[in-house]
Amino acid sequence: MRTAQLRQALRLRRKRQRLLWRAFRARHALTPRIDRTRGLPRGAILCLCCLRNEMAQLPLFLDHHRRLGVDHFLFVDNGSDDGSLAFLAAQPDVSVWSTAASYRDARFGMDWLGWLLMRHGHGRWCLTLDADERLIYPFWTTRPLPALTAWLDHGGQEALGALMLDLYPQGRLSEAGAPEDLLWFDAGNYTLRQQAPGQALWIQGGPRARAFFADAPRRAPTLNKVPLVRWHRRYAYLNAAHTLLPPRLNRTYASAGGEALTGVLLHGKFLGAIVEKSAEELVRRQHFGDPARAAAYQRALMGDPVLKTPQSTRYTGWRQLVALGLMSRGGWP
Amino acid sequence: MSLGIVMLVHSALDRAEQVIRHWYAAGCPLVVHVDAAVPEADYRAFAGSLADLRDRLVFAPRFRCEWGSWELVAATQAAAALMLDRFEEADRVFLASGSCLPLRPVAELRAYLEAHPETNFIESATVRDVTWTRGGLGEERFTLRFPFSWKRQRRLFDAHVALQRRLGVRRRMPAGLVPHMGSQWWCLTRQTLQRILNDPDRAAIDRYFRQVWIPDESYFQTMARRWSDRIESRSLTASTFDFLGRPHILYDDHLPLLRRSGCFVARKAWPGAERLYEAFLQADSAPAEPLRLPDPGRIERVFARAAEQRLRGRAGLIMQGRLPAPHLNLPLTAAPYSVFEGVAEVFDGFAPWLARQLAEAGQGAAVHGHLFAPERAEFAGGATGYAGGLSDSATLRDYHAQMFLSNLIWNTRGQRQCFSFGPRDTQAIHWDLAKDPNAVISVISGAWMIPLHRAPMPFARRRAEAARLQRIEAEHLAALRSPWARARVRIWTLAEALEAPEERLQEAIEDTLGGPAPRRALPALADMEGLPDFLQALRNAGMHPQLTGELRAVPAPPARRAERA
Structure with missing residues (x-):
C-alpha cells in the first residue's frame, strides 16, 4: 500500500516537472505587447487570462475584478481580431502577451499561463480565469480579495475552490447581447465525485449537462475550478484551471462533515455571440480534448436553444448562492 | 479620572495612527509599543507623523514580540511602567492593540469605569476550570517548559512537550501564585498595576513566566489575583476566536452587529475595513448611554454559528465545500x-x-x-x-x-x-x-x-x-x-x-x-x-x-x- 502511494506520488511529481518544462518552453511562443509588470509590489494580487475575441466580456470582466481588488491583469491574446488586444493594451493595469500558436497544443492555453505564473506569480495570490468568468465568494461586496487572501493566509490555506455556475438568458441565447442579460441558473442539479489526483473534486451538472449531455452525462463539462492560488513557481495547473499539482492543492473541500469556504465563478458564456462562435469552433477545433465528440454540443448551440426552464432560478446575489448551498462561507463569519 | 492607553502595535501602522489620534482626542494619555520587527524607517515615519501628540504620547522601548512569547509581557510591563511613571493622572490603564477598534465614545467608557470604582476588568479564570484552550495544553502551560517557538519550531516544540511528559518533569509555581488565564486585553487600576510591577518577588516570578507558554494570557491574569480582590473577570475588549484559536477579524459588514453589541472595544479590525474605521472613529461625542451594558454575547453567537458551519456543516448538503467521507x-x-x-x-x-x-x-x-x-x-x-x-x-x-x-x-x-x-x-x-x-x-x-x-x-x-x-x-x-x-x-x-x-x-x-x-x-x-x-x-x-x-x-x-x- 505504501509503495503504491509512493509510486503514485513520484508519477505525479514527474508529471508536474513535465508540465513545468512545457510552461518554461512556452515562453518562446509569447510576444509581449505591453508589459507593465515591472515594479509590482510583492503582495500584489494578479489575474491571469487567456482569450480570443472576447470584446463583449472584457469591460465587465475588468470592472468586476478591479472592484474585487486585483492589482494587475496578465492576458495572453490568442489571435483576436475584434479589438480585444487594442482595448487591453490601453488599460493602465494590464499587461498583454500575444501568440499565434495553437491553443489546443498549448494545453488550452495553460502552458502560456503556466509561464506567466512561473515568472510573475511566485509568492503572490493569482486568479486564473477565462474572460467569461467572474469570481464571487461570500461577503465579496464588503470584503475584497486582500481580505479574503489574508484570511486564507491566516489559516494556512493555499487555494480557494469555486464552482462554475452557468448563467443563461430568459429566452433564446441569441437574445442575450451583454453579460448582464444572463440572469438565470440551475440551483440544484449538480453531481459531485472525487477523482485523481489527490481526491480532487469532479463536479458536473447544470444546464449544459441536462440540455446537451442528457444521453452521455459522463462527458458533460467539468464545473469545479481552483482559480485562486497562492502561487509557487513549482506549481502547475493540470487540466485547465480544474485541477493542480501538487495534488494537495485540490483538497478545497471539507471531508469531515463541515463546510469549507468556497466561491462561485459566474459563467457568462451563453451570450448570443456563442451561436456564431460555435460555428467557427466547429471548424477551428481548438477546444475540448476530443473535438469530434464536442461537435454535437457545438451543433446544439448553433441551434440557438432556450436553456431556461420553469425550474430555473433568477440570480440575486451571493447570499442567495450561500443559502442554496452552491457555495459556503465556511468558518469565515 | 483619566484613562491611560497602553497600545501594542505591530502592523497596519496607518490604522494604528488613526486609533491613537482617536484616543488622544478624547484626552487619554498614551504609551505606544511598536514591535521591533517593524523596520526602522517605518517606525521613524510612524513616530514622526505622531509628533504633534507629543505632550500626551510616549513611545515605549521596543521588543520583538513573537506570538506566545514572553517578550509580549515584557513589552507590556515596560510600557505600563512608563505610563505610571510619566502620566501621574492616569488612574486606570487600558491595554489595547493597534487593531483594537473603540466602538463607543471614550467618554462612555470613562463614565462606565467611574461607575465601577477600584475595579479591575481582567478576564481571569483558574486554569483548572478553563475549557477554551486549544491543543490540549491547559495546566501544562504552567508545569512544563517551553523554550521552543510554537510557530517556527513546531516539531521541536511538540517533541519537547512529549519528552517532558514522558519524564514526568513538573515545574513548581512560585509560592503564593494561583495560575489564572484569560483574554490578554485588560483594564487595571493604577494601584493594582503598580503593585504588580513592584512585586517584591517580581524577578523570580518573571523568571518563571519566561518559560510558561503564552504568558500574555496568564501573567497579568495571575498577578492581578495576587494583588487585588476587586476583579471583574471579563474583558472590556470583545475578542472572539475561531475553531483553530485564531482571532476573528472584523469587516465592514459587521458594522450593525458591532453597533448593537454595545462593547467598548473590539478586535481585531481588518485594516481595509474603511466603513468600520469611518463609523467608529468619528469625533468623540457626548455620552449617549453611558451605562448601557456591553453585550459581547451577541458577537459571540454570530461567530459561534460560523464555527458550527465550518465544523458540522448543513446536514444533507453535498456541495463543493462539503463532501463528507x-x-x-x-x-x-x-x-x-x-x-x-x-x-x-x-x-x-x-x-x-x-x-x-x-x-x-x-x-x-x-x-x-x-x-x-x-x-x-x-x-x-x-x-x-x-x-x-x-x-x-x-x-x-x-x-x-x-x-x-x-x-x-x-x-x-x-x-x-x-x-x-x-x-x-x-x-x-x-x-x-x-x-x-x-x-x-x-x-x-x-x-x-x-x-x-x-x-x-x-x-x-x-x-x-x-x-x-x-x-x-x-x-x-x-x-x-x-x-x-x-x-x-x-x-x-x-x-x-x-x-x-x-x-x-x-x-x-x-x-x-x-x-x-x-x-x-x-x-x-x-x-x-x-x-x-x-x-x-x-x-x-x-x-x-x-x-x-x-x-x-x-x-x-x-x-x-x-x-x-
Missing part, C-alpha cells in the same frame, strides 16, 4: 421523506389520495410516482423537470443516483417528499435508503405481483420476471432489516396488508405525518382477481413466491369496477 455515515439527505414500496400497487389512485390527505393535514408535500423507474423519474404531476433543475431523464438520474436523491431533498426543504420505490426501479439507491435516518419506509412486500399477474405477457415471461423481482426485493428487504439500516421501516407482506388494509395505510400515513391522522375513506383496492391462481401457477412452475405471504383469497373487486367490466 462515506465512513462518517452522515445522512445523505437534509430532511425526512417517505418511501412507499408496494403501496401504490395495492391501492388504486394512491398518489392523489395521499396528496389530498397531506394537504388536509396542512403539510406541504409532493407525492411522486416511482422516482427511480427505469424509464424516467416520475415527478409529481408528470413534470419533466423538478426543483433546482433536476431532469426526469433516467440516464442523468442514474449517472449519480445518490446525488439525485440528495439534491431533490435539499432543493425541496420545507416540503415533504413522498415517492414510490420497488424492485422494478433502479436499485443503485436501495442501500442509501436503508441507511438514511431521514427515510420513512413503508413496504408491502410482494405487491409488485399485482400488476405483474395482469401483465399482457406469456406466462413463462411473467414467471421469469417474478423470479427476478423477487430476488431484487429480497435483497432490498435484507438491507432494510440489516443492523446498518437507520431508516424508519415498516414491512408487511401482501397477505398481511390485505388482512387489514385500512389499518396498514393508517400506520403508514401517521409515520409520514409524525402524528395521528384523521381517518378518511380508503382509496380503492386494486383489481386482484386471479392473483391467488397466478401465485399457485408460479408455485406449480417451481417459482415459490416468498414475499407475498400466505395469500389464499383476495378481497372481491369493488362493485363499481365489476359494473364497468
Whole structure:
C-alpha cells in the first residue's frame, strides 16, 4: 500500500516537472505587447487570462475584478481580431502577451499561463480565469480579495475552490447581447465525485449537462475550478484551471462533515455571440480534448436553444448562492 | 479620572495612527509599543507623523514580540511602567492593540469605569476550570517548559512537550501564585498595576513566566489575583476566536452587529475595513448611554454559528465545500421523506389520495410516482423537470443516483417528499435508503405481483420476471432489516396488508405525518382477481413466491369496477 502511494506520488511529481518544462518552453511562443509588470509590489494580487475575441466580456470582466481588488491583469491574446488586444493594451493595469500558436497544443492555453505564473506569480495570490468568468465568494461586496487572501493566509490555506455556475438568458441565447442579460441558473442539479489526483473534486451538472449531455452525462463539462492560488513557481495547473499539482492543492473541500469556504465563478458564456462562435469552433477545433465528440454540443448551440426552464432560478446575489448551498462561507463569519 | 492607553502595535501602522489620534482626542494619555520587527524607517515615519501628540504620547522601548512569547509581557510591563511613571493622572490603564477598534465614545467608557470604582476588568479564570484552550495544553502551560517557538519550531516544540511528559518533569509555581488565564486585553487600576510591577518577588516570578507558554494570557491574569480582590473577570475588549484559536477579524459588514453589541472595544479590525474605521472613529461625542451594558454575547453567537458551519456543516448538503467521507455515515439527505414500496400497487389512485390527505393535514408535500423507474423519474404531476433543475431523464438520474436523491431533498426543504420505490426501479439507491435516518419506509412486500399477474405477457415471461423481482426485493428487504439500516421501516407482506388494509395505510400515513391522522375513506383496492391462481401457477412452475405471504383469497373487486367490466 505504501509503495503504491509512493509510486503514485513520484508519477505525479514527474508529471508536474513535465508540465513545468512545457510552461518554461512556452515562453518562446509569447510576444509581449505591453508589459507593465515591472515594479509590482510583492503582495500584489494578479489575474491571469487567456482569450480570443472576447470584446463583449472584457469591460465587465475588468470592472468586476478591479472592484474585487486585483492589482494587475496578465492576458495572453490568442489571435483576436475584434479589438480585444487594442482595448487591453490601453488599460493602465494590464499587461498583454500575444501568440499565434495553437491553443489546443498549448494545453488550452495553460502552458502560456503556466509561464506567466512561473515568472510573475511566485509568492503572490493569482486568479486564473477565462474572460467569461467572474469570481464571487461570500461577503465579496464588503470584503475584497486582500481580505479574503489574508484570511486564507491566516489559516494556512493555499487555494480557494469555486464552482462554475452557468448563467443563461430568459429566452433564446441569441437574445442575450451583454453579460448582464444572463440572469438565470440551475440551483440544484449538480453531481459531485472525487477523482485523481489527490481526491480532487469532479463536479458536473447544470444546464449544459441536462440540455446537451442528457444521453452521455459522463462527458458533460467539468464545473469545479481552483482559480485562486497562492502561487509557487513549482506549481502547475493540470487540466485547465480544474485541477493542480501538487495534488494537495485540490483538497478545497471539507471531508469531515463541515463546510469549507468556497466561491462561485459566474459563467457568462451563453451570450448570443456563442451561436456564431460555435460555428467557427466547429471548424477551428481548438477546444475540448476530443473535438469530434464536442461537435454535437457545438451543433446544439448553433441551434440557438432556450436553456431556461420553469425550474430555473433568477440570480440575486451571493447570499442567495450561500443559502442554496452552491457555495459556503465556511468558518469565515 | 483619566484613562491611560497602553497600545501594542505591530502592523497596519496607518490604522494604528488613526486609533491613537482617536484616543488622544478624547484626552487619554498614551504609551505606544511598536514591535521591533517593524523596520526602522517605518517606525521613524510612524513616530514622526505622531509628533504633534507629543505632550500626551510616549513611545515605549521596543521588543520583538513573537506570538506566545514572553517578550509580549515584557513589552507590556515596560510600557505600563512608563505610563505610571510619566502620566501621574492616569488612574486606570487600558491595554489595547493597534487593531483594537473603540466602538463607543471614550467618554462612555470613562463614565462606565467611574461607575465601577477600584475595579479591575481582567478576564481571569483558574486554569483548572478553563475549557477554551486549544491543543490540549491547559495546566501544562504552567508545569512544563517551553523554550521552543510554537510557530517556527513546531516539531521541536511538540517533541519537547512529549519528552517532558514522558519524564514526568513538573515545574513548581512560585509560592503564593494561583495560575489564572484569560483574554490578554485588560483594564487595571493604577494601584493594582503598580503593585504588580513592584512585586517584591517580581524577578523570580518573571523568571518563571519566561518559560510558561503564552504568558500574555496568564501573567497579568495571575498577578492581578495576587494583588487585588476587586476583579471583574471579563474583558472590556470583545475578542472572539475561531475553531483553530485564531482571532476573528472584523469587516465592514459587521458594522450593525458591532453597533448593537454595545462593547467598548473590539478586535481585531481588518485594516481595509474603511466603513468600520469611518463609523467608529468619528469625533468623540457626548455620552449617549453611558451605562448601557456591553453585550459581547451577541458577537459571540454570530461567530459561534460560523464555527458550527465550518465544523458540522448543513446536514444533507453535498456541495463543493462539503463532501463528507462515506465512513462518517452522515445522512445523505437534509430532511425526512417517505418511501412507499408496494403501496401504490395495492391501492388504486394512491398518489392523489395521499396528496389530498397531506394537504388536509396542512403539510406541504409532493407525492411522486416511482422516482427511480427505469424509464424516467416520475415527478409529481408528470413534470419533466423538478426543483433546482433536476431532469426526469433516467440516464442523468442514474449517472449519480445518490446525488439525485440528495439534491431533490435539499432543493425541496420545507416540503415533504413522498415517492414510490420497488424492485422494478433502479436499485443503485436501495442501500442509501436503508441507511438514511431521514427515510420513512413503508413496504408491502410482494405487491409488485399485482400488476405483474395482469401483465399482457406469456406466462413463462411473467414467471421469469417474478423470479427476478423477487430476488431484487429480497435483497432490498435484507438491507432494510440489516443492523446498518437507520431508516424508519415498516414491512408487511401482501397477505398481511390485505388482512387489514385500512389499518396498514393508517400506520403508514401517521409515520409520514409524525402524528395521528384523521381517518378518511380508503382509496380503492386494486383489481386482484386471479392473483391467488397466478401465485399457485408460479408455485406449480417451481417459482415459490416468498414475499407475498400466505395469500389464499383476495378481497372481491369493488362493485363499481365489476359494473364497468
